[in-house]
Amino acid sequence: MTGLRPGLEPRQDEIAAMMASATSFVTDFIGNLDTAPLNGLAAPGTAGPSDDVAALLAPPAEHPGEFGDLLQVFRTAAEQSADTAGPNTFAYFPGGGLFTAALAELLACTVNRFTAASSMAPGLVAMEHGVIHWFARQFGLPATAGGLITTGASTGALSALLTARRRLLGDAPYDNSGTVYVTTHTHLSVSKAARIAGLSPDQVRLVPVTDDLRMDADAATRMIEADRAAGKHPFLIVATAGTTDTGAVDPIGRLADTARAQNMWFHVDAAYGGGFQLTARGRAKLDGIDRADSIALDPHKSMFFPYSSGVLLVRDERLLHAAHSADAPYLQDMDRGTPLPDYQDLGTEMSRGYRGLRLWLPLHLHGVAAFRAALDEKLDLAESVHRALADLPELDVLTPDLTVINFRLRGGEEINRTLLETIHADRRVHLTSTRIRGEYTLRLCVLNHRTHRRHVDQVISIVRDAVRTVTAATAAAGAR
Numbered sequence: 001m002t003g004l005r006p007g008l009e010p011r012q013d014e015i016a017a018m019m020a021s022a023t024s025f026v027t028d029f030i031g032n033l034d035t036a037p038l039n040g041l042a043a044p045g046t047a048g049p050s051d052d053v054a055a056l057l058a059p060p061a062e063h064p065g066e067f068g069d070l071l072q073v074f075r076t077a078a079e080q081s082a083d084t085a086g087p088n089t090f091a092y093f094p095g096g097g098l099f100t101a102a103l104a105e106l107l108a109c110t111v112n113r114f115t116a117a118s119s120m121a122p123g124l125v126a127m128e129h130g131v132i133h134w135f136a137r138q139f140g141l142p143a144t145a146g147g148l149i150t151t152g153a154s155t156g157a158l159s160a161l162l163t164a165r166r167r168l169l170g171d172a173p174y175d176n177s178g179t180v181y182v183t184t185h186t187h188l189s190v191s192k193a194a195r196i197a198g199l200s201p202d203q204v205r206l207v208p209v210t211d212d213l214r215m216d217a218d219a220a221t222r223m224i225e226a227d228r229a230a231g232k233h234p235f236l237i238v239a240t241a242g243t244t245d246t247g248a249v250d251p252i253g254r255l256a257d258t259a260r261a262q263n264m265w266f267h268v269d270a271a272y273g274g275g276f277q278l279t280a281r282g283r284a285k286l287d288g289i290d291r292a293d294s295i296a297l298d299p300h301k302s303m304f305f306p307y308s309s310g311v312l313l314v315r316d317e318r319l320l321h322a323a324h325s326a327d328a329p330y331l332q333d334m335d336r337g338t339p340l341p342d343y344q345d346l347g348t349e350m351s352r353g354y355r356g357l358r359l360w361l362p363l364h365l366h367g368v369a370a371f372r373a374a375l376d377e378k379l380d381l382a383e384s385v386h387r388a389l390a391d392l393p394e395l396d397v398l399t400p401d402l403t404v405i406n407f408r409l410r411g412g413e414e415i416n417r418t419l420l421e422t423i424h425a426d427r428r429v430h431l432t433s434t435r436i437r438g439e440y441t442l443r444l445c446v447l448n449h450r451t452h453r454r455h456v457d458q459v460i461s462i463v464r465d466a467v468r469t470v471t472a473a474t475a476a477a478g479a480r
């Protein structure tokens with residue numbers, strides 16, 4: 001095999017040949033996902049490239065390489081990883097990876113337009129703007145709403161926090177009196193955003209949860225009032241629409257009331273739950289979200305997109321702009337007065353990949369109904385997992401809000417760790433665990449667009465067998 005000809009611009013025939021190899025890689029990869037063993041799931045402490053490390057760590061050569069060889073290195077590396085694209089992953093929030101979004105990415109990177117300023121690529125910015133407005137309408141936000149496509153809910157939370165702080169506490173310099181209200185089930189990205197924004201840990205206040213693991217709205221009001229009496233400046237409540245631990249949705253409407261009564265910003269972290277707004281059942285669960293000041297959602301979770309597909313919506317786009325806009329003399333040739341947003345003024349990035357197309361193309365190509373149907377299917381499948389596990393007398397199972405099912409055997413941490421190991425023993429499925437009120441709990445999430453009834457039947461039977469094996473072994477050990 002020969003490498004590319006020297007230089008940086010491949011010939012057209014070289015491009016076509018590489019595209020053909022890439023095409024067969026993609027079709028093979030997707031075609032084999034259903035039966036691929038989850039062999040990348042490493043045992044604890046062994047994660048890391050197992051063989052051929054030399055090829056993975058090799059520095060680039062001075063001379064051109066051969067695409068087929070390099071693709072093979074990539075294939076090997078990708079195989080040595082936890083599978084987040086296939087139908088048998090129920091770990092964390094399973095990824096998806098719509099092919100049509102990957103195709104969009106190829107096209108967007110090829111034209112490589114600058115979409116931080118709308119005057120540089122008004123057509124492309126209009127397409128992204130259309131996607132943002134469509135999302136805003138799904139959540140019932142008013143016409144003043146805007147936002148942008150982000151890398152994920154973490155950057156969304158940071159921008160929301162900066163916007164809330166500027167709106168309610170004014171401009172820098174900030175003292176450390178501003179306080180933010182979360183629960184122990186709030187995603188770590190919120191306290192991280194607070195840290196990046198310069199808040200100290202004690203400015204992030206932990207509101208207790210009710211028995212059903214949701215933020216206690218009455219307790220929030222009491223804490224906010226006590227903090228204000230003590231000289232603090234409560235400015236932000238973060239409700240979670242689908243927590244990472246259990247998928248529970250905080251009482252959004254009640255917390256919206258609290259935020260309004262206390263003159264605070266109301267951010268809804270819908271990283272996981274947001275996509276379900278497209279379904280009737282999801283809409284009912286997320287009731288009240290139309291009153292949010294800002295919403296972060298992750299199409300790379302509950303809409304099956306590849307990672308780095310996040311959306312931030314803000315009820316009044318001008319406030320997002322006020323918190324992020326900046327100018328400099330070298331931008332004087334750009335028309336900054338267009339009716340379309342300059343994304344550099346709405347977020348933390350300046351030069352940015354054109355993420356608009358990766359959302360726009362799949363939405364237009366598959367149609368919204370296809371997303372809704374896939375999400376309804378996930379809700380149905382999660383319901384049947386819940387029913388099947390709740391039928392096992394050995395298990396305590398939480399009732400899911402969306403598609404996360406938590407369960408554990410009675411008898412403490414060790415037996416539940418053994419249960420998870422037993423479920424993983426033959427590497428056919430991948431689940432994870434968390435802690436609820438300090439107790440080790442298993443966690444199964446149905447969220448991949450490739451997961452269908454037969455995959456869920458398989459995971460149910462694997463869990464059922466593992467429960468029998470573990471409880472029988474425990475009983476035998478007890479009898480000795």
Ligand SMILES: *Cc1c(COP(=O)(O)O)cnc(C)c1O
Binds near residue numbers: 243
């Ligand atoms: C995943 C997640 C986040 C973080 O989102 P990223 O896209 O990973 O940055 C925030 N909140 C919740 C509830 C999440 O599940």
